[in-house]
Structures are given as structure tokens and as C-alpha cells.
Amino acid sequence: MSQKNITIYDLAKEAGVSPATVSRILNGTTAVSPKKREAVMTLIHKYQFQPNALARALSEKRSRLIAMVVAHAENSYYNSLFAACESEAYRRGYVTVLLSTHSVPETEESVIRRMGELRPDAVILCGGRIDLAEPDPDFIRMLASLSERMRLVVGSQSPRPGIPGIAVDHEKSMELALSYLTSLGHREIGFVYTGAPYYGTVQRLTRFSAIMDAMHLPLHPEWLIEVPEYDIPSGVIGAERILALSHRPTAILGMNDMVSSGILQGLLAHGVQVPQDISLLGFDDTFVTRIAAPHLTSIGYDYPTYARLLLDAALYEGDPGEYPQNQIIPVYLKVRDSCRRLDV
Amino acid sequence: MSQKNITIYDLAKEAGVSPATVSRILNGTTAVSPKKREAVMTLIHKYQFQPNALARALSEKRSRLIAMVVAHAENSYYNSLFAACESEAYRRGYVTVLLSTHSVPETEESVIRRMGELRPDAVILCGGRIDLAEPDPDFIRMLASLSERMRLVVGSQSPRPGIPGIAVDHEKSMELALSYLTSLGHREIGFVYTGAPYYGTVQRLTRFSAIMDAMHLPLHPEWLIEVPEYDIPSGVIGAERILALSHRPTAILGMNDMVSSGILQGLLAHGVQVPQDISLLGFDDTFVTRIAAPHLTSIGYDYPTYARLLLDAALYEGDPGEYPQNQIIPVYLKVRDSCRRLDV
DNA sequence: TTGAAAGCGCTAACAT
DNA sequence: ATGTTAGCGCTTTCAA
Secondary structure, X not given: OOOOOOOHHHXXXXXXXXXXXXXXXXXXXXXXXXXXHHHHXXXXXXXXXXXXXXXXXHHHOOOOEEEEEEOOOOOHHHHHHHHHHHHHHHHXXXXXXXXXXXXXXXXXXXXHHHHHHOOOXXXXXXXXXXXXXXXXXXXXXXXXXXXXXXXXXXXOOOXXXXXXXXXXXXXXXXXXXXXXXXXXXXXXEEEEEEOOOEHHHHHHHHHHHHHHHHXXXXXXXXXXXXXXXXXXXXXXXXHHHHHOXXXXXXXXXXOOHHHHHHHHHHHHHOOOOOOOOOEEEEEEOOHHXXXXXXXXXXXXXXXXXXXXXXXHHHHOOOOHHHOOOEEEEOEEEEOOOOOXXXXX | OOOOOOOHHHHHHHHOOOHHHHHHHHHOOOOOOHHHHHHHHHHHHHHOOOOOHHHHHHHHOOOOEEEEEEOOXXXXXXXXXXXXXXXXXXXXXXXXXXXXXXXXXXXXXXXXXXXXXXXXXXXXXEOHHHHEOOOOHHHHHXXXXXXXXXXXXXXXXXXXXXXXXXXXXXXXXXXXXXXXXHHOOOOOEEEEEEOOOEHHHHHHHHHHHHHHHHOOOOOOHHHEEEEOOOOHHHHHHHHHHHHOOOXXXXXEEEXXXXXXXXXXXXXXXXXXXXXXXXXXXXXXXXXXXXXXXXXXXXXXXXXXXXXHHHHHHHOOOOOHHHOOOEEEEOXXXXXXXXXXXXXX
């Protein structure tokens, strides 16, 4: 790591031109005589010159950088979303970086703050406190003030006008799941859900009850199984609760693919076969569905579309007030091997 | 998104002090009279002032930003590593961002370049061309010139002096795997490996043959099964090749957890039980081991240690020439349920 | 303790 | 087509 960083001034002096000319060559903003261009290009290669993007961003007031802040970088859902956004942004000439908050409020706060100070052209926030069904006013205020300085987009319900929200259609996802299961002849359906006070979670739970009710399907309280997390162990816990039931439902919905794969394991460990003895369905349609055996049928979201909408909002140049405050991501059902038709 | 960004000049004017004083208050570099500090702090809160980190970094020549560039952000191995680095860096006052190259050479080149232009304090490069057993001279040259401008660390063998490399002890990992399997009484062992020309891959394969040879264990060429990728489908392919064997080994090593879980599925699909009929072992010890049923026994690496060494190297202030060029990450064996003792 | 001013490396308006 | 120069927002001597 040498000390002296070479600048366009150094290049300019050695090539006998002005710094502005070097800048023009670098950016192709104005025509430059072939001779000078040639001379400068030679030096650029000679020194492996890399323009300082900090200085450029400071001057231009744009960095071509997008920051995506997620709750858990290790979560396959955010992973898929990041990958999709990254590709889409790259296509549009932006580089995207991922930051993780580990869902720790203070880390979340400081990561968002520090990233904001770095002045990316936009920050896309997914998961964490923004997903709370009961928004935290202080947090929203913080985001609001951030959004005055830069483009902010959230991957959930918009917390307030001026901050576009692009969210998965959680209600529809539950409808899809339930209509599929009932089309297979299931009437006794359980739901292993997470008690976390997140929007999508609450929405799915509410919708579940409402639909079951509307369809006049039996809804025993003990078939609504609350587990602590969105992970595998929680699924295992859910399975144990199911196994302990005097009368088991014929189909189970897991909160997400991880929970469902945990349920699957718990069930298998006790000799209960999926889908022979019980059908199982997941949400998110992540790669986890294909690690599980049998492969999990799951409700997924159109990630490329999600990414596109997120970026459209993030890179929108006009008046934020005119941008649609909320947009919805379509969901789909991916049938695999974990649900079976019920014999009549 | 309003237009005018508030600066320390604005604060200074309104508080009746100089910009330098505001800067001092912001950084606590010099004592400032309580009165002025008070006045300025009030304004900071009033305007929710956020200093511009670009300007600060440009001036200070340090950003407290670390960039980690990996081949596949979706890969659980890189995920675990990023999470560990992120935590460790956060503890040291740095924010870490993750960039993915999707293992596409040109993307890799441009992502590294653009990230370099952003002048993070260090970039940690993991996976991709840097892992090639036969290094690409042009790529190494590019890295070398990058490393003259900033601290560069690679998560593999050091490609050249001045660029510290921290790598997993691949040879040891194979030794561990094989000594465990033989301790269980296995002598007939197969290896489903990826043909990719990566360092760790080649090293493991070489070591596998060498150890089998040294231990006088049978090594049929058809037990060395090459598959195309590091993913689940490749594991399934591997399983099919195993099933087609006239004489099957009693234990199988998969290239990583994904491949092993694919093998597991392929085997189960044909009624071959793990570990009853065949034992199975993975590498990386990612969460995939716990999604598989039975849970996979796997060789893992000490991620917190890995992260610590990576960051020690990344944040080392002294002469890079004096920093150890290569360091090794210890590996461990995590026994779960996919291997059984062979009856004698 | 505080302020003035130079500088970090680049872009863009203005002038030529 | 090209050079000069004034910022961009912050830190940091240097003086006072």
C-alpha cells in the first residue's frame, strides 16, 4: 500500500494538459483532441489510475451507489432479494452493497445512519423495525429525516408519504395457499406461525382466520400454533405441538420455508410421513424448498419484479410526492412434493 | 427528498461560531466551550444534521468502511463469513458492506474496480478468480495495483507478497474427514467432487488420493465422482452415479454441504438409507446440515477466528511487507447423524 | 479555546 | 477544443 495517490492533476501535468481535460476524457463529456486523449490514456494505463469516487460523488452529488439494508443477511429470503436487486441495479449502471442489521435496533439505527452519511444515491430498507405492524414513531421519524436527504425505499408497507413502499402481497399469498389446499380436498388446516409483531406475519394470520371462517372450515385454536422464530428449530417445536394433538389437521402451513422444513424434520423424526400422513406448505419459495425431502411446495414472490419496482422507486428522479406510495408484488404458488390430494 | 443539504457551515453561521468549531464538536478532537457546544448540539438535533461522510473521507483519507467482495452472496458459506466479519468489524468501529460478483469475470472486475474507486479502508476478497489453482496473471496484476492504493486481503492463498491471504486449511479438513471415517471402520470411501479448477477443490482432491493411498485404502477410480457444480443438483447427479456402481463404497464425502444434501436426496429417492446403508459427510458446516434429514456430519471452519484474522490483516497499519503473507484457519469436525460405525 | 484558510480530488460553468 | 476557477463539505494546520 503505497502512500501517494495519483490524481488527475498529476496526469494533467505529465501529459501537458489541464485537469479539466483529463476529467473530460475520463467521462467522455466533451470532445477532446485525439492527440491529448491518446497521451492521457497512456498515462492512465501506465499508472493504473483510478479516479477517486469520493471526490467525484462529492462534486457531482451522486455516487451511483445503492445501499440495501436488510435485517439478516444470512436469511435466504433477503439473499434472493439482494441478488435480484444487485443484478437489476448493475444493469442500470449502479453498484449495490448489502448491509445487515441483525435485527438489533441499535445496530439497525447506526447502520442506517452511517450508510446515510455515505450518501448513496438510494437506500433500500428491508426487514427489521420497518416491518413492525405497530410502527415505532421515533424510528419512522428517523427515516423521514433520512428521506429528506436521499432517496429511501422500503421493502414493505410505506411508513409514510414520501417513502415508497413495495411489499409482498401477503394476503394474496395466504389466499393462494388456502385455495390450493382446499382444492386438494383439505378442510382441516393448521398454521405454524411466528408470534413476531411484523406486518406480513399479522396480515397472514388475520387472513388465515378470515378465509377459514368464510369457507366454513373448522378452525380449532390448537391448530393455530405460535412459535418463537422464523427458523428451523421453531419448526421442530411446531411439529411437536402438532404431534401432541388429539386430532391432527390434514395439512399444515409453515410461516416460511425454514419453519416448514423444521416441521418436516420434526414430523419425520416421529415417523409421520409427508405428504402421505400430512401435507405441508411453506412461504418464500427459497432454495430451502429443494434441500428438504420431499421438496416443499411453497408460495413465492416474483423477485425480479420485486427488484425492478424497488429500483424504479429508488432511482425515480421526480417529485417523491408524486410517486405511488405503495406497490404490491405478485405472489405465485410453486407446487412440489409436500402436499397430496386428500382421498374422499 | 428536499434539495438543500445542511452543512457545518450552515450550523456554524446559525450558531455564530466557525465551521472548525462545529467540526471539533462533531469529532470531539479539541475542547470547546460548553456554551458553544450546547448551541451547536441544539442545531444538530433541530436539523437532524448528518455530516457528509464523503467529504469527511476525502479530507481524512479514511472512511471506516470495509468492503467484502464475494463470488456468490447467495452462498451460505460466504454468508456465514460475511456475518462474522460484519460483527467483528462493527465491534472495531467499521461498517462493512457486501458486494457480489456472481462469479462472472467481467462483473468481478468491474465490481472490484468500482468499489476500489470508492476508497474503502480495506477490501476483503473471497471467492471467484482469486481462488483459481492456476492464477490469472492479468487479474493478479489488477489486484496488485489495487493493493497499492488500499488495503487488500484475500480469503484464500495469497496471490503475491503484499496481499495477505487467510485460507481455510483444506488439507487438514480432508485429513479430519478421512480419519473420522476410518475411525468408524470405513475403508471404502467415495468422493463426489467438483471439477472446478479452484485451489481448495484441487487441494482436497489431491489430499484425498494421497491419504487413501498412504493408508492403503482401496481407491477405485469410479469412486471419484466429478460433478459440475457446488450445488444440490450436482449432488443428485453424484448420487445417481453412486447408485449405478456395481460395488458401492460404504461412505461418501460430498464437496460441500449443498452437494452432500443433494447426494442425500438422490440416495433417499432410491430407497438407500443414510447412514444405515451408506454414510455421508459434508464440508463447510453451514445451516444446510440442519435442514437435511438426517442432519449432516460436516467439516467446518471457525468463522469468528476467520473473521478476526481477516480484519486484523485488513486493518493492519504497518508496512504490508512485514505482515504474514499467509495464515491458516483451523478446521473442525462436527458430528451429527449422517455417518455410522461400520459393523466388523 | 477559536477562527481563517488551505487542501482532499473531482466536476462544471465560464471564458477563450 | 481547452484552460481557469469556483465549488462540493469536511478536517486540520497555523495564528491569534
